Amino acid sequence: MGKADDEPKAPVTGTVRLRPNGVGLVLSGDLDLHSAPALLDLLPRLLGNCREQGVNRAEIDCAGLTLCDSSGLTAFIRAHQAAHAADISLILVGRPGQLTNLLDLAGLSQMFE
Amino acid sequence: MTVFDPPSPSAESAAGLRHVFYPYAGTDQYLQGVVAYTEQALAEGATVLVCAPEERSQVLRATLPADGTVTFLDSAALGRNPGLLIGAWQEWIGQRAREGRAVCGLSESQWAGRSAEQLSEMRYREWLLNLAFAQAPAWSLLCPFDTADQLTVDVLAMARCHPLQWDGAGFVKASDYVEGPYEFEPLTEAGNPAEELDYSIAELAPLRHLVSARALALAIPADKVRDFTVAVSEVATNSIRHGGGRGVMRMWVGGGSLVCELSDAGYISDPLAGKIRPNGEQHGGRGLWFAHQLCDLVQIRSTRQDGTRIRLYLDLPERP
Numbered sequence: 422m423g424k425a426d427d428e429p430k431a432p433v434t435g436t437v438r439l440r441p442n443g444v445g446l447v448l449s450g451d452l453d454l455h456s457a458p459a460l461l462d463l464l465p466r467l468l469g470n471c472r473e474q475g476v477n478r479a480e481i482d483c484a485g486l487t488l489c490d491s492s493g494l495t496a497f498i499r500a501h502q503a504a505h506a507a508d509i510s511l512i513l514v515g516r517p518g519q520l521t522n523l524l525d526l527a528g529l530s531q532m533f534e
Numbered sequence: 535m536t537v538f539d540p541p542s543p544s545a546e547s548a549a550g551l552r553h554v555f556y557p558y559a560g561t562d563q564y565l566q567g568v569v570a571y572t573e574q575a576l577a578e579g580a581t582v583l584v585c586a587p588e589e590r591s592q593v594l595r596a597t598l599p600a601d602g603t604v605t606f607l608d609s610a611a612l613g614r615n616p617g618l619l620i621g622a623w624q625e626w627i628g629q630r631a632r633e634g635r636a637v638c639g640l641s642e643s644q645w646a647g648r649s650a651e652q653l654s655e656m657r658y659r660e661w662l663l664n665l666a667f668a669q670a671p672a673w674s675l676l677c678p679f680d681t682a683d684q685l686t687v688d689v690l691a692m693a694r695c696h697p698l699q700w701d702g703a704g705f706v707k708a709s710d711y712v713e714g715p716y717e718f719e720p721l722t723e724a725g726n727p728a729e730e731l732d733y734s735i736a737e738l739a740p741l742r743h744l745v746s747a748r749a750l751a752l753a754i755p756a757d758k759v760r761d762f763t764v765a766v767s768e769v770a771t772n773s774i775r776h777g778g779g780r781g782v783m784r785m786w787v788g789g790g791s792l793v794c795e796l797s798d799a800g801y802i803s804d805p806l807a808g809k810i811r812p813n814g815e816q817h818g819g820r821g822l823w824f825a826h827q828l829c830d831l832v833q834i835r836s837t838r839q840d841g842t843r844i845r846l847y848l849d850l851p852e853r854p
Contacts, residue, residue, distance in 0.1 A: 434739045454771045455738050488742070488760070490767040491820040498815055519760055526827050527812065527820060 435486070435493075437463055443470035449485035452493030460496045468507050477509050481533075484515030489523060501532060549672035553664055554705055555696035556678045557689055564678060565597055567702055568640065571676050574704075575638035576603055581630055585609045585622070586642040594640075614849075616643075616656040617826035620666045620809045627673050637673040645680075649789050651847070652831055654719045659809075661695035661716050666806055676700055716805070721835060721845065725786030725793065733770055734780040741783055742767055748785060749792055753851055761828040762848045766794055768821035769844050773798035777842060791830065791847040802836040 435450030437459040446467060450456065471479055481497075483489075497513065504511040513520070513533040524530045556571075558564045575582050576599070584594055585607040598604045607626055612618045619641075627637045643656055660677065667673070677696060681689050693699070693710035700706075729748070733741045742763045749759040766783075773781030777798025784795045808822025826832050831847035 451739060451742070453738055453767055454774060455735050488764060488767070490764050490771065491818075491824055492771055494820065495817050498817060502815070518757075519764070522761070523764070523824065526824060528814070532815070 435459075439463060439467065439470075440480075440482070443467075444474055444476045445480040445482065447482045447485065449487075451488040451490075452486060452496065453488070453490050454492040457492045457496035460493075461499060464500050464503055468504060468509060471509050472507065478512060479504060479509055480512050480514050482515050483513050483517060483520055486517055486520060489520045491523075494523060494527060494529070497533065498529070550670055551663060551667035552672070552674035552698055552705060553660075553667075553696050554674060554676045554698040554700050555693055555708055556676055556700040557681045557693070558678055559680070559682050561593070564680070565593070567700055568594065568676070568678060569597060570703060571638070571640070571700060572598055572604065575674075578636065578638075580636040580638045581605065582638050582640065583607055583626055583630070584640045585612070585626075586640065587644045590642055613830075614652070615826070615830055615832075616652060616659045617809065617829070617832050619643075619656075619659045620662060620806075621811045621823075621826075623663070623675070624666070624811055627667075627670070631671050631673075639673065639675040640678070641675055642678050649791075650719075651722060651789065651833060651845075655831060655833060657691055657695055658716060658718070660692065661712075662805060662809060664695075664697060666810060674705075718835065721833065721843070722789070724784060724795065725788035728784040728786040730785075731783045732780065733773070733783055735774050738767060738770060738774070741770055745783075745785060745794055749848060752787065752792055754792070754848060755851070758848065762792075762794075762846065765825040765828040765832075765846050766796070768825045769796045769846065772821055773800065773842075776800045787850070791849050794846045794848075795843060796846075797841065797843045799841040800836075801838050802834065802842055808832070808834070 435448060435452045435456035437456065438447050440447055444467070446460065446463060452460070467479055471477070501511045511533060521530070524533070556567050558567055572582050582604045584591065584604060586594065587609060591606050591609070595606065612622055623639065627639070630637045645653070645656070648656065663675065679689070679692050690710060693708060694712045696708050697711045698705045699708040729744070731737065731741055731744060745766045746759055746763045749762060750756065770781060770783070773796060777800030781796050781798035786793055808826050812820045812823055825846065829846045830849045833845040834842070836842040
């Protein structure tokens with residue numbers, strides 16, 4: 422089996438983008454140490470859009486998430502806390518089984534509902 | 535360096551765990567000791583929690599009071615992974631402590647049919663219980679250990695993990711207890727050939743892909759592979775964040791498991807890292823906890839001189 426040289430170097434992790442209406446996020450791929458900062462980078466715009474449009478509930482669409490580890494979870498927690506401070510509830514929708522399991526293990530299933 | 539929250543002390547009642555070894559030979563001596571321990575506990579108004587293999591639990595159900603003062607815990611919740619022991623007891627005694635009840639536990643593990651790696655980790659978890667519950671409210675845990683068919687060194691290895699011993703009528707100080715540092719058995723030889731990958735943050739995804747592909751090729755069920763891949767991601771992330779930004783992954787098949795070893799230059803100073811359930815909304819410190827929950831076995835060896843070596847085990851499907 423090959424050493425590192427044979428493996429693709431380009432990270433194939435996740436992407437985070439704003440919903441067209443600006444008041445939600447759509448995730449795809451793996452949310453890990455590499456991709457999680459993108460979620461936090463978009464957060465100020467997301468919360469700003471919510472404020473402008475008078476929306477108090479923002480959804481993060483997780484249906485396209487292929488994997489989430491503790492770095493992803495930490496990003497969700499930070500985002501939740503920032504949203505909460507702005508009186509906005511942050512909801513995780515379309516949770517794949519792996520994310521549900523991870524939230525259960527962390528005892529945080531209720532946090533994003 | 536990796537920083538993990540220590541178990542939160544409960545200032546008003548930090549009396550800790552009385553961790554009691556009970557070596558016995560034969561069912562008669564077993565029942566005698568366990569019944570005496572239980573009677574003493576109930577006389578003190580404590581609630582008794584039993585975690586034992588099903589066949590033992592059946593014997594105990596027929597012997598111990600059936601008036602609700604003795605609770606049989608679901609030992610299946612521990613699976614075969616000794617890494618879940620501390621978290622499980624944390625949860626079980628936590629529930630009772632919140633109800634204001636004193637707890638006397640009885641913990642008996644399934645020692646037969648275990649690999650050398652599992653036995654090694656099971657003993658280490660026994661020893662770690664002393665650290666994990668040093669600041670907890672007072673409770674006791676009796677650990678019966680069947681000495682029949684056991685080598686003297688193996689009985690001694692267990693005795694080293696318990697500060698107290700049950701003499702049939704009460705707790706006595708155990709002369710063989712070793713307060714620390716814990717002496718690990720050497721890790722078993724790495725399998726040959728091993729696949730190898732140097733990783734930094736750019737290789738997180740390729741690393742997961744490599745492990746996942748190998749595990750799937752071994753006909754391991756997809757949901758177990760997915761969990762294992764997350765565990766690998768957690769340990770590699772720790773290397774990147776706390777272990778000098780990079781590490782080396784080696785992977786092989788041996789002893790009925792796929793073994794994935796991740797090494798880095800970091801040092802994990804807290805032996806309880808990842809063994810205690812993280813609380814609530816803390817930002818970090820969950821990676822190793824998840825790794826323990828998502829694998830069949832985790833071995834962590836870390837020294838200031840040699841850095842950290844973590845082995846994650848994923849059991850192969852049993853042959854029909």
